[in-house]
Amino acid sequence: xxxxxxxxxxxxxxxxxxxxxxxxxxxxxxxxxxxxxxxxxxxxxxxxxxxxxxxxxxxxxxxxxxxxxxxxxxxxxxxxxxxxxxxxxxxxxxxxxxxxxxxxxxxxxxxxxxxxxxxxxxxxxxxxxxxxxxxxxxxxxxxxxxxxxxxxxxxxxxxxxxxxxxxxxxxxxxxxxxxxxxxxxxxxxxxxxxxxxxxxxxxxxxxxxxxxxxxxxxxxxxxxxxxxxxxxxxxxxxxxxxxxxxxxxxxxxxxxxxxxxxxxxxxxxxxxxxxxxxxxxxxxxxxxxxxxxxxxxxxxxxxxxxxxxxxxxxxxxxxxxxxxxxxxxxxxxxxxxxxxx
Numbered sequence: 189x190x191x192x193x194x195x196x197x198x199x200x201x202x203x204x205x206x207x208x209x210x211x212x213x214x215x216x217x218x219x220x221x222x223x224x225x226x227x228x229x230x231x232x233x234x235x236x237x238x239x240x241x242x243x244x245x246x247x248x249x250x251x252x253x254x255x256x257x258x259x260x261x262x263x264x265x266x267x268x269x270x271x272x273x274x275x276x277x278x279x280x281x282x283x284x285x286x287x288x289x290x291x292x293x294x295x296x297x298x299x300x301x302x303x304x305x306x307x308x309x310x311x312x313x314x315x316x317x318x319x320x321x322x323x324x325x326x327x328x329x330x331x332x333x334x335x336x337x338x339x340x341x342x343x344x345x346x347x348x349x350x351x352x353x354x355x356x357x358x359x360x361x362x363x364x365x366x367x368x369x370x371x372x373x374x375x376x377x378x379x380x381x382x383x384x385x386x387x388x389x390x391x392x393x394x395x396x397x398x399x400x401x402x403x404x405x406x407x408x409x410x411x412x413x414x415x416x417x418x419x420x421x422x423x424x425x426x427x428x429x430x431x432x433x434x435x436x437x438x439x440x441x442x443x444x445x446x447x448x449x450x451x452x453x454x455x456x457x458x459x460x461x462x463x464x465x466x467x468x469x470x471x472x473x474x475x476x477x478x479x480x481x482x483x484x485x486x487x488x489x490x491x492x493x494x495x496x497x498x499x500x501x502x503x504x505x506x507x508x509x510x511x512x513x514x515x516x517x518x519x520x521x522x523x524x525x526x527x528x529x
Contacts, residue, residue: 202461209465209483217480225488229424233417237492240413247310247406251303253399257293264504265289271501272519274458274494280519282308287518292508310407311448316344318411319445325438328474358385415441421489430476439475443467443489463490 269285320341419440
């Protein structure tokens with residue numbers, strides 16, 4: 189891990205983002221905001237987070253249809269995967285949980301990995317659609333940004349439909365794409381084509397209507413509930429706009445969708461720094477929130493997810509009787525099998 193160039197680039201980006209996030213912060217205001225939280229609202233947010241997380245568990249189980257996976261094993265593997273993604277670079281946790289569920293439920297690693305691919309794509313599409321919808325209700329957002337959000341959402345929909353279509357005609361589709369890419373040497377890297385094949389194989393899971401509808405509904409459920417969690421934490425931290433008015437739900441959904449999209453940027457495990465800077469930038473530039481208050485909110489909403497995923501991950505590792513050596517071996521295999529893009 190320490191020899192990875194991507195790891196060190198991510199660390200430098202996170203450090204830079206933390207610097208900008210804390211620049212100009214009044215620490216007395218920051219600590220005051222953190223100590224004066226409404227813990228009733230915070231506990232309500234944690235409860236809602238658990239409810240939203242249940243949607244992710246149900247969605248992953250559905251992606252294995254028609255094979256019926258044990259819900260407890262799905263829950264454990266998902267917990268461990270998210271926990272490891274929070275402490276390891278390059279989202280290795282996603283690969284590790286696919287290997288874990290393969291061992292737990294006797295399913296092929298390729299099948300398990302394909303479900304993770306579809307899950308991530310459904311997350312991406314849901315987020316860009318929510319961003320486009322949210323942009324319609326944000327009065328201060330520049331027209332270019334609103335148009336850009338709608339354009340990204342439209343591109344995402346077209347991309348998903350294209351990959352779904354390719355899954356029905358994989359060989360012909362790849363042959364056509366190879367011909368179209370042949371004039372461009374930089375598009376001949378094997379890692380890119382391996383990654384594309386994984387995407388196509390993943391979408392083959394959705395060839396029947398029931399999984400498509402179910403996955404879509406669970407994805408919308410999880411992210412809408414997540415947006416409500418972001419909003420409730422605004423009440424817990426007493427966040428106000430520049431005029432002293434409580435922030436609307438659109439502000440919470442805007443922060444959630446924007447921070448969810450920018451985490452594709454290389455950063456430290458857990459997106460520390462990048463998440464906080466983008467959340468602060470969104471709240472201060474669009475809603476005129478005091479920077480110290482915005483940072484306190486970013487710290488709390490990040491901690492709600494990060495700490496609970498850590499606790500659930502550690503609990504599931506203990507419950508499944510996994511040792512450090514076993515996880516290290518699975519992680520090494522998963523890292524080796526990652527597409528070399």
